[in-house]
Amino acid sequence: MSRTEVTLxxxxxxxQSGDRxxxxxxxxxxxxxxxVYFRRRLAADPGSAEDxxxxxxxxxxxxxxxxxxxxxxxxxxxxxxxxxxxxxxxxHKRRETVPIDDGAFVSEAGEAEAALARxxxxxxxxxxxxxxxxxxxxxxxxxxTAREAAERxxxxxxxxxVSAHRGLKAxxxxxxxxxxxxx
Amino acid sequence: xxxxxxxxxxxLEPVRPARPGALALRLVFPALLVSAAGLAILIGMRPDMPxxxxxxxxxxxxxxxTAIAAAGWIALSAAARPGRSPIPxxxxxxxxxxxxxxxxxxxxxxTDPGGRMDALMGHSVRQCLPRVVLTALPVFAGSLLVLRRMxxxxxxxxxxxxxxxxxxxxAAVYSLSCTEASLTFLAVWYQLALLIVAALGALAGPxxxxx
Numbered sequence: 518m519s520r521t522e523v524t525l526x527x528x529x530x531x532x533q534s535g536d537r538x539x540x541x542x543x544x545x546x547x548x549x550x551x552x553v554y555f556r557r558r559l560a561a562d563p564g565s566a567e568d569x570x571x572x573x574x575x576x577x578x579x580x581x582x583x584x585x586x587x588x589x590x591x592x593x594x595x596x597x598x599x600x601x602x603x604x605x606x607x608x609h610k611r612r613e614t615v616p617i618d619d620g621a622f623v624s625e626a627g628e629a630e631a632a633l634a635r636x637x638x639x640x641x642x643x644x645x646x647x648x649x650x651x652x653x654x655x656x657x658x659x660x661x662t663a664r665e666a667a668e669r670x671x672x673x674x675x676x677x678x679v680s681a682h683r684g685l686k687a688x689x690x691x692x693x694x695x696x697x698x699x700x
Numbered sequence: 701x702x703x704x705x706x707x708x709x710x711x712l713e714p715v716r717p718a719r720p721g722a723l724a725l726r727l728v729f730p731a732l733l734v735s736a737a738g739l740a741i742l743i744g745m746r747p748d749m750p751x752x753x754x755x756x757x758x759x760x761x762x763x764x765x766t767a768i769a770a771a772g773w774i775a776l777s778a779a780a781r782p783g784r785s786p787i788p789x790x791x792x793x794x795x796x797x798x799x800x801x802x803x804x805x806x807x808x809x810x811t812d813p814g815g816r817m818d819a820l821m822g823h824s825v826r827q828c829l830p831r832v833v834l835t836a837l838p839v840f841a842g843s844l845l846v847l848r849r850m851x852x853x854x855x856x857x858x859x860x861x862x863x864x865x866x867x868x869x870x871a872a873v874y875s876l877s878c879t880e881a882s883l884t885f886l887a888v889w890y891q892l893a894l895l896i897v898a899a900l901g902a903l904a905g906p907x908x909x910x911x
Binding site for chain 2: 541548574576585599604
């Protein structure tokens with residue numbers, strides 16, 4: 518999984534737990550990809566392309582519980598977008614086949630950074646124990662493998678994985694609690 | 701005009717990640733119990749029950765059908781999530797069905813000619829088909845409910861996976877009531893019945909699973 522997908526997947530997991538900043542970052546990134554996806558396929562019909570972008574964002578919202586972090590976020594989003602496209606063809610009685618791998622999404626460099634810039638990651642990390650924050654920084658923000666992160670931190674590979682995982686869980690729990698307070 | 705993203709962010713509630721396995725515990729497991737209880741009450745378990753546990757044919761039927769159901773379940777849980785493919789599970793299920801069919805054929809050919817008709821037709825061929833299909837129906841309904849709570853994106857394949865799983869699970873349950881011992885009977889009639897349920901799933905999928 519590329520670094521971008523890992524980051525988006527992490528943000529989506531935070532969104533599932535109720536983190537609105539993470540959710541906004543995911544939705545805006547998704548919208549960018551969906552606009553490219555539908556415009557390219559419905560070049561002659563920009564109105565429908567626009568509607569499908571909105572429909573897919575709604576579908577993402579409705580089905581957000583079905584995202585599984587073991588899957589790249591892009592694959593999940595592409596599955597939903599492709600479904601909405603086929604549904605559109607069906608409703609308009611157009612017999613078109615959409616290949617299953619219809620050139621997935623072009624994931625643009627810097628997209629993850631842009632998404633992350635919108636949420637205060639550093640504030641999130643500052644709340645965590647240093648060990649967990651360091652593990653998350655190396656693995657999820659800088660894109661190192663667990664082994665590389667373990668070498669840098671001078672700890673065992675599984676210990677580093679566990680730290681990163683616990684840290685994300687704690688951050689998600691904090692975000693959820695925070696959200697409840699506000700509502 | 702307001703930005704739809706603002707609306708969606710505003711509407712965000714925490715959700716528990718949806719898992720097909722957890723849904724199955726609530727929706728498919730009770731359906732299996734309904735099937736087993738219905739079968740026991742309406743038709744009865746096999747009369748030679750405790751002794752039948754020592755028969756290889758009892759276990760072959762149960763294990764073969766459970767294995768196909770497991771492949772069907774793998775396909776179903778993959779079909780339930782956008783971005784995952786049910787095809788590996790479906791291929792595994794198809795391969796198991798083919799292996800059993802070949803075994804049934806070999807068994808038929810190695811039976812002496814006088815006994816072949818019995819090996820193929822058994823004594824309950826008329827009951828077997830409808831009963832397997834009926835036993836599968838509650839499980840089929842439960843499987844469709846699992847899919848509806850998830851997000852299947854390839855509806856025909858998702859329906860096929862649900863039918864394969866439910867058909868094989870129904871056949872596994874029915875095997876507790878059936879005294880047929882022939883491998884050929886299992887390979888032909890059990891599998892025909894489960895394929896009927898699978899075909900039903902493929903036909904109904906696009907209609908029943910749309911969201």
